Amino acid sequence: MRAAVLQEIGQDKLEVFDDVEATGFGPGRVRIRVRATGLCHSDLSAMAGVLPQPAPFIPGHEGAGEVLEVGEGVTNAKAGDRVVVCWLPACGACPACKRGQTELCLAGFMNAGTANFKRPGGDVFGFAGTGTFTEEVVVDAGCAVPIPDDVPFDIAALIGCGVTTGLGAALNTADVEAGSSVAVIGCGGVGVSAIQGARLRGAAEIVAVDPVLSRREAALRFGATKAVSPDELPDAKQSVTAGEGFDYVFEVVGRSATARTAYENTRRGGTLVVVGAGAMDDFLQLNMFELFFDEKRILPSMYGGGDVLRSYERTIALWRAGRIDLEGLITHRVPLGDINEALDQMRTGVSLRTCIEI
Numbered sequence: 557m558r559a560a561v562l563q564e565i566g567q568d569k570l571e572v573f574d575d576v577e578a579t580g581f582g583p584g585r586v587r588i589r590v591r592a593t594g595l596c597h598s599d600l601s602a603m604a605g606v607l608p609q610p611a612p613f614i615p616g617h618e619g620a621g622e623v624l625e626v627g628e629g630v631t632n633a634k635a636g637d638r639v640v641v642c643w644l645p646a647c648g649a650c651p652a653c654k655r656g657q658t659e660l661c662l663a664g665f666m667n668a669g670t671a672n673f674k675r676p677g678g679d680v681f682g683f684a685g686t687g688t689f690t691e692e693v694v695v696d697a698g699c700a701v702p703i704p705d706d707v708p709f710d711i712a713a714l715i716g717c718g719v720t721t722g723l724g725a726a727l728n729t730a731d732v733e734a735g736s737s738v739a740v741i742g743c744g745g746v747g748v749s750a751i752q753g754a755r756l757r758g759a760a761e762i763v764a765v766d767p768v769l770s771r772r773e774a775a776l777r778f779g780a781t782k783a784v785s786p787d788e789l790p791d792a793k794q795s796v797t798a799g800e801g802f803d804y805v806f807e808v809v810g811r812s813a814t815a816r817t818a819y820e821n822t823r824r825g826g827t828l829v830v831v832g833a834g835a836m837d838d839f840l841q842l843n844m845f846e847l848f849f850d851e852k853r854i855l856p857s858m859y860g861g862g863d864v865l866r867s868y869e870r871t872i873a874l875w876r877a878g879r880i881d882l883e884g885l886i887t888h889r890v891p892l893g894d895i896n897e898a899l900d901q902m903r904t905g906v907s908l909r910t911c912i913e914i
């Protein structure tokens with residue numbers, strides 16, 4: 557079958573091969589025919605070595621498709637089901653799951669070190685234990701989450717990562733208060749989802765910050781009240797908050813420099829939400845005086861910062877009711893064979909999300 561493979565960490569192009577096999581089917585496992593997958597910034601980060609990932613590997617962790625077969629003991633899904641591929645499955649038994657913080661369950665990561673594909677040359681890993689830039693993938697049963705028939709595959713794929721991450725940051729982690737002021741730094745698919753979450757919660761002012769004009773324009777369509785480039789942020793802080801700083805600032809880039817900017821633009825007593833996934837050797841500096849004196853709350857948000865399956869259901873309900881726009885997030889579509897076009901669209905920032913149709 558066909559799949560897009562990164563041969564070595566640090567390369568910037570994927571190679572599409574026809575001789576890939578999805579391995580590891582058996583008890584507790586599910587074979588999925590992938591139909592749509594989004595390109596998420598974390599895929600690029602893993603390719604670049606910013607996020608840890610063994611190679612060669614098949615990127616992609618934001619996918620949806622239909623179940624081809626299920627292994628012995630699988631009860632949550634059956635052949636023919638339409639599913640979201642969840643890259644962070646909940647085991648249901650660990651302390652984090654029991655507290656309802658399934659986004660902190662580590663069970664899924666146990667699979668990330670095991671190859672779930674192979675080629676004639678040897679084993680191939682799947683990103684984050686999934687790997688959706690492929691026609692078929694074999695995953696743990698918990699990674700196959702059935703969805704209602706009225707949710708198209710392209711929309712379902714977005715729910716598998718970007719939308720859940722961005723919406724959850726606003727709804728679960730920040731719990732944005734009505735009437736508040738919000739800034740979102742980084743307005744790709746995740747940032748725009750955070751903007752939609754802030755709008756749902758009734759934020760009075762939502763300032764989108766991004767260097768790319770098309771993303772700033774998109775942010776306004778999704779509910780931002782103002783959209784500025786990074787060097788215009790000081791003026792926006794002045795005009796929107798009288799210089800005090802925003803009640804909430806979302807960092808959706810994953811770099812210490814933007815996190816520092818976000819911290820400085822958060823008002824005293826306000827909330828900095830860290831959504832971007834960054835590198836292990838990139839350190840955010842805060843001095844002990846400001847940390848104490850300014851009483852800013854720093855809230856990291858992993859995969860929406862809440863119960864993952866509940867987040868999926870909530871997103872589907874909001875989308876069905878027309879309260880959030882998911883179709884508008886897909887600005888580009890390419891077939892799997894043109895996957896490198898999708899990478900370029902993400903790198904240059906012209907796309908919010910590129911849907912790869914498989």
Ligand SMILES: [Zn+2]
Binds near residue numbers: 596597598599618
């Ligand atoms: Zn992602």
Ligand SMILES: [Zn+2]
Binds near residue numbers: 646653
């Ligand atoms: Zn667990």
